[in-house]
Structure formats: structure tokens, C-alpha cells
Amino acid sequence: MRHEIEVELINEQGMHTRPAKLFVETAVKFTSEIEVSYDGLSANGKSIMGLLGLLAYRGCRLVISATGDDAKPAVEALAGLVNSGFNE
């Protein structure tokens, strides 16, 4: 099962350390494989260095995709986190 969704980074500092940490903390709750892509690069959604390496800042559009049994709830939870601006 595969799901994907496109989201925009709305928090001020973009994909910096704290948001990346929160993203990983959420992603690892799911068994699905999670991939985040931006600007031709893609990263393992369960790797903080991978996410930081996307060098994505405010206003960038990311594609979050998940493959696995809980792909749908995983994508929804992660998109919700990004859309909330990582509660900043």
C-alpha cells in the first residue's frame, strides 16, 4: 500500500533541527517506509540527517510518501505535523 501527499513548509525556520526531530519521532511510530522528497532529492523520513540534508526552508513544497500497512495514517500524521508548522 502506498500513499503520498504534497505539503508546504510553513514554519519560519523550515526543516531545521527541531522540526526534523519531531518528524522522525512521528515517523518511527509507523511500520511503513517513509520517504520525503524535495527539489530532486529524497530522504528517508526516519532519518534526521536525511531530512536536514534536504536543506528545505520555509515555503518549500515537500512530497511525503509512505509504503506499507499503515501508509495512510502515517502520511496523514506527518502532513498534519508539517501543516501545523511543527507547533512553533
Place this chain on the structure above:
Amino acid sequence: MSIRNVYLFGQGVVPGIVIGRAHLIQGANQYAWTQRHIPPEECSIEIDRLRQAVETSWQQLEDIKEQLAGDSKDPGHILEAHQMMLRDQDLQSSFEKIIVSERINAEWAVLRTLGAWEERFLRIENEYIRERFSDLRFVCTRLLRTLSGQSANEVIAPPPDAVIIATELSPADTILLGRNAVAGLITVRGGKTSHTVIIAKAFEIPTVVGVARAFEHVGEGDLVVLNGHKGEIIVNPDAKLVSVYRAQSHRMIAKDQALLEKCHLPGETADGTQVRVLANLDFADEIVKAKGHGAEGIGLYRTEFLFMVHEKDIADEQVHFQDVKELLERWPGGGPVTLRTFDLGGDKFPLTSQLAREANPALGQRSLRLALAHPHIFKAQLRGFLRAYALFPHIDLRIMFPLVASVREFQTAREILCECYRELSIEGHEIPDTFKIGAMLELPAALMIADMLSRECQFFSIGSNDLIQYALAVDRGNEKVAHMYRGLHPGILRMIHHAIRAADDAGVDISLCGDLATEPIPALIMLGLGLRSFSMPPVFIPYAKDFLRTVRLAEIEELTTHALTLPCADDIEAFMRASLGNRLQDTFWSEISEK
């Protein structure tokens, strides 16, 4: 035999002379770590070493987190992110791939990986993204330390009286070092306004920053003289130099002792003019030191650090409440306690979490502007202040807004404060309404409308650092123009004079809390202009009070009147120097404040 008397220079940012043994905290400097090629059969050994080092480093961070538990400045979430980076699969596999493909040892692999990331991060124009690279650098540095066999304890608890040499220090490291009574700090990076400096000032650790070649010339255990007044380092001094500095240091300590004994006398001139000397503080627990140094009140309590270490809880009222409660419960009363709402942005706090990139941050959405643009964050802080005040209603509490530009802006900020007050009252909090609300005068235009602002404000505090920067259009961190940053510029003096007169006419309390209050000549001129209240880091208070007792007001007023007729800062300084003569030379104040 090491070379004797090697002089190194940097920027002295916290005064004091110390002699101690160097303790090197390695940055991820590629020359400092063992780098070697390995035969293929050793690859698995290096991979194992690296995996072990990752786990050890992870545990070190865990231990630091435990040590900091319950600390109001708990940077736990930063440490957790660092832990997550350590165990990151991508990072781990890139280390291991390099070990195998290049046949190099673990240290080298870490450095290579770090180098590759650095290149990638620094290509990006966005400064907030670029700054994130420093987190990876802190993590890799810790890993390298572990690989080289240094334990976490050596790093966090260096030998007593050590002079720390570091490329740069993370906020967490600096706080831990400060609590461990190190003698001095030397860093390769960092300007006057870095985190290291602000924390070192708070802990009164003599510090020199920007010593570019420190690691080339200082070895572990080398004897080092650190002169925090002059920004001078002497590595492996000979016996004669050691005795000269030891004597100077002893003289200063003796003078310090003598001054500390007298520091509780009221601040006054030789002819009995009362001058109130207040303290600038960054942390609640510094209040003990402020009292010990003779502070007659708190003229400025900065709240920016809370935002640096509580990134996650930036809008948490409880954090502000707890912090101010800790401050107020330690204050015996009998002098003002001035809380400044957050003054973030611009050049000051590159690691704080706010605002998108701006072309010109010093002229952008910073400080009070940022507060008014994010009212929920502003209100959380104000509510925290008021709730803490409710517990200590006898204290002369003052709430100050930074960077006020206009009467309307001040009114808007005050209205938000009043709204918080009303909401808290409805929620059942009993808060006295006797606290005062005031403005920091640091924009030239604000000083020029001090008469209008005085109808709205209950007190003023002049912030000379930003005032000088904005009035003279000089960034003092820019070495090409730093020499033009002059507090004694007649234009600056006239503006301050105008503000003092306006405040006096309106009967509004006015104080000065910038660096101008910490240097003897400018401070005397302020006195001559009519200022009767100064706020400064606690370490300067005994010196300032002592020096004030050597001058008479009538004399200073006469000198100031003449100084105001001189066209240039240099002329004013030379005139004051010549007029004060020996008194200026005799005070250690000028020695400690000379930059």
C-alpha cells in the same frame, strides 16, 4: 622543550587576568585528530570502534541531560536532537562506507563526512539552514572526542583552574563549564555577542575570543596567561613574565577584595550626590552575585536565554513564570527589578527560533516588533511576569519594552500588557497594579521624542549599544568600521542629554544600561549630563562605586560642559583623560573596561 613567551591576540570580552594550564577541547579541526590509512582487514575494527563511540557519546549526552534535569534552562531538547543524529542510520552508513571504500580510520571518516556535509550546507543561502550545520559539528566533535579516548567527564569537568581552549562552545557546554569553576576561556570563533561571551560574563570567567591560531600554538597542559582586559594570551611564559602577571593578578584580587568590602556603601560622589548603581542580569541565579557586588537594584533582566534554550516551549507562560519567580524570590526588595520583554533578532542571537530571513535584520522585524507581530508569544511572557509578581507584591517591579520607536507603538505594547492583566484578574489572580511600565530608549528618534514618551512611560532606560549603532550607522562587529563606533560622539551625547532633561522635566526615572555605563569616562560624562542611575554587569559595580567616590559633581559638571563644546569623540576623550589625570590611572575600572 616548548617555545617560550608566544603571544596570541584576540578580543578580550570578559576582564580579568588568570594563569592556568591549558585544557584543549577539540573542535572538529582536521589537523587535531589522528588520520591514517588502514589495511583492509582493519576496516571492521574501525567500524566497531565507531559504533562503540556512537553509543558512548549517546550515553554522555544522556548523562548531561540527567545532570540538567529540573534546571530551568534545560537544553534537553537540543541534546535529544543531538542523540538522534548520533544514532542516525544515514550518518552511520556514510561513515562506514567511507571507512571501507577509502580504507581510512574512524576519525578520518567522521571528518570526511563532516566536510562533505559542510560543503552541502554552506552552499545554501538561507542562514537558518546554514546554522543547522553547527548541530552536526557539535555531534561530530563529541564523537571525535570519544574516539580519541577522552571521556565525557574530562570535557565537562576539566581540571580546576583550567584555561579552556576551544574552537567554539555550544551553549550547553559553556553553561556546564561555567558551573565547574574553570579559570578562563579562549575560543577560536565567536564575536563579542556570541553565546559563549554572554554566558562567560554571567559566570565572570575571563574570556578571550577570536584567537584564530590557538590550536597551533597551545598544547594540552601548557602554562597560559590569559589577560581578558587586553585580549592577550601568553603561551609558556618564562618565569619573569609569570611573576609579573601573578603580581598584577594578585594586585587586582587584593583590589577586588578591598572593593568588595566597600561595595555595599551607597553609590555617591565625593560631595555626596547620590548615584544609584544597578545590575544587568541574564540568569535568575546571578542575583546572588549582584547583591554581593553591591547592586542597589536590577536595572535590566534579559529574558532572551529562555528563548534560546526553550525553543520548543517558546509560548509557554509557565516557563516565564518559573524563571521570574526564581529571580524575585531571591531579591530582598528595596530597589527596582526591571524585566525586559524579549529582545530577539538582529545580530544578537543567531540560534534563536524566530523570523524568516531578512535582507537587513538590524533594521527589520526584531525585538518589540517581533513581539507585536506574535502576540501569543508576547502575552505568554507578560502573563508569566505578572503571575510571578503576584507572589512578591512588595517588590518594585518594572516591565520594560525594548526598541520602542514611537508613542503609538509603546501604547500598543502597553495595551497588550493591560489585556493580560485583565485576563488574569478574571481568572482569579490577585495582582497588585503598582508595577511600572517603561521603555528602552535606544533608537535615536525615541530619544528625541523622550518628552512625548515621558507622558506615557513611567520610567526610561537608555540602551547605549543599539543607540550608537543606529545613530552612527556602525556595526561594531565589522572590523572595517568598528573604530567609528564611538559613544563619546557629540551627536550621541546631545541625544542622551536631551532625553535626560526630558525625563527630569517630567519627573520620570531614567537610567542607562548599555556598555557606556561600564566605562569610566563616558559614565562620568553621563553623570555630568544629569544621569543619576546606571546599570551594569555586577562585576563592574564595585569599581564604579569606588571611582564615583573620587569625583565631585561640580567638577564633573564643569568638565562635561566643556566636553560638549568639542567637535570629536577623540577630543572629548583626550580632554577628560588630561583633566582627570591620576584618578583615572589609579582606578582599576579603566583597566578592566578597556577593550
